[in-house]
Amino acid sequence: MILKSKRPLFHLTPKENWMNDPNGFSYFKGEYHLFYQYYPYNPYWGDMHWGHAKSKDLMSWEHLPIALRPDMEFDQDGCFSGSAVEDDGKLHIFYTAIRYSKSSISQSGNKIPADEKSLISTQAYAFTEDGIHFKKKKEPIIACPKEVGDEAYFRDPKVWKKDQYWYMVVGSKSLDKEQGNILVYKSSNLVDWQYLSSITKGDIGRMWECPDLFELEGKDIFLFSPIDGGEDEQKNIACYYTGSFNYEKGDFKFEDFDMLDYGFEYYAPQSMLDSKNRRILVGWLVMEEPLDANENWTGMMTLPRVLSLRNGRLQFDVVDEIKSYRRESLQKKDVVVNKQYELNFQHENTFEMNLEVEIKDNFELQLFSDEKKGLKLSYNSKNRQVVINREDVMNDSKAMVFGKERKSPQLLVNNNLKLRIFADKSVVEVFINDGQYVMSAIVNPREEQKKIIVKGNSPLKNIEIWRLEKIF
Incomplete structure (x- = not known):
């Protein structure tokens, strides 16, 4: 469903x-x-x-x-x-x-x-x-x-x-x-x-x-x-x-x-x-068309991003106004990951998350997951790239015509990777290393795809997550 x-x-x-x-x-x-x-x-x-x-x-x-x-x-x-x-x-x-x-x-x-x-x-x-x-x-x-x-x-x-x-x-x-x-x-x-x-x-x-x-x-x-x-x-x-x-x-x-x-x-x-x-x-x-036959709209804007310069290149951050919509939160430090770790937090696929990872091995974060399939954010320690793969959250939608996988440029992480992630029902924006790069993706998760799962053996130095809510 x-x-x-x-x-x-x-x-x-x-x-x-x-x-x-x-x-x-x-x-x-x-x-x-x-x-x-x-x-x-x-x-x-x-x-x-x-x-x-x-x-x-x-x-x-x-x-x-x-x-x-x-x-x-x-x-x-x-x-x-x-x-x-x-x-x-x-x-x-x-x-x-x-x-x-x-x-x-x-x-x-x-x-x-x-x-x-x-x-x-x-x-x-x-x-x-x-x-x-x-x-x-x-x-x-x-x-x-x-x-x-x-x-x-x-x-x-x-x-x-x-x-x-x-x-x-x-x-x-x-x-x-x-x-x-x-x-x-x-x-x-x-x-x-x-x-x-x-x-x-x-x-x-x-x-x-x-x-x-x-x-x-x-x-x-x-x-x-x-x-x-x-x-x-x-x-x-x-x-x-x-x-x-x-x-x-x-x-x-x-x-x-x-x-x-x-x-x-x-x-x-x-x-x-x-x-x-x-x-x-x-x-x-x-978007080429609505995500499915139940929707009557096509297309969306990104979150507004504030621009600054760092080392002569653009740096990106979401406007501070989004912090006013933070609700319940969870924070954990020094989390040991032994092959798989599930973050137990109710969010309905609308959340902001800050994650800091000490890279010791390849690392994978699954969003919109049902434990087996989800949006995969991974880091390859050899290639030093963040990879986003949405194959398992497209779910036969014809709205997304630009492929399944993207890679960031090579990162100089010094064994430390920082991600700031905004998930908003059918879209995710990932800000890498304090906004050095951004990776956005439209997704089409099923009802059961709501979990956040970390895979690998790299410890999590810090996790902060907020449910985002807007009252109409």
Whole structure:
């Protein structure tokens, strides 16, 4: 028997139907706003709208009316991804307006482009004064510069302010080759935009979606989601470069590269700077369809992650607000594991766990387990990698199409491995060694898969676990 409800409590999901990319992540009039790509008529991709939710603490979200609909001639086939900034008491929205040159009908009956080259893309603008009602500008604000870009691959504007000017990066691809790039724009008033430059690095992906560029602790960070930038089952990935951005010329000096998440499904993240000066990142965990026939929703967001730098690389942590939802807890120290140890704790697959392991041998942690089968988190002392395997918690769901196993980069653990784990009914996020790396996975556990089991002979220096609860 499958769990009665697989909808997460703390990962934002659509009230019903389809969700993808986070959009317009912002702080406006004392509340966090998170928009998202949304199809309101069935749980499959179709003509994109902007769904909308708000929160005071990034954990409890209130669904609001649809913010943007494809109701203008220039966006009649979709309001694609974009961003939002607050200025002068208004929330300013920038999004990609879509028309199809050719269309077809999907297996679910939704209108879709005939192919990816059938998109006619421009950048468009809307605003709100109250966070509920939105007014669009009656024509696009930026057309694709034909000398450097392709209008079929021109989307996802991200806007921010530096000194007295506003800047925008838009995802794109090169005209003459299968190579991703971004186009950079500059404005003094959020209305009139001047093309500044094109930035590319030709060794990853054939188009760069969902770009984001910001300063963090003296470094410039460039996030992007390159199409066909990955390997194996997941071709589309989310990653970043550290470097330095020249605001006069629009040049980016690329330095270190890394993935934003080493698990499954993670894509199209977007960041914002909140009133506490935290750089917070939210990503989309891809689902192709509902987990099973009993569910009427598709897609979810990650928990909001605070970004910092450590040794020149991004470090990740879940926002502190989640601690307000901790309930019963259990703590144990210096636990000896003799082949197998079961953690006796009632949690209903919604919990936070901190685990510190003294590595003496190979180590395995099973979550969502029935004693024999579960989500396996293991550490191989020879390869020094954390491995996540979800084969035994997929349970025939077709929502998860990106494989069964992922591996972290090699770790320098000095015989000490630290894991911070958030389980939320049908999803798990694993933060390795104080957030050096993150591995996320959507899962589909059965009703009896609720146990937490440790296998191997490595002692547990510390275990802390809290049941997480949200009262509606």
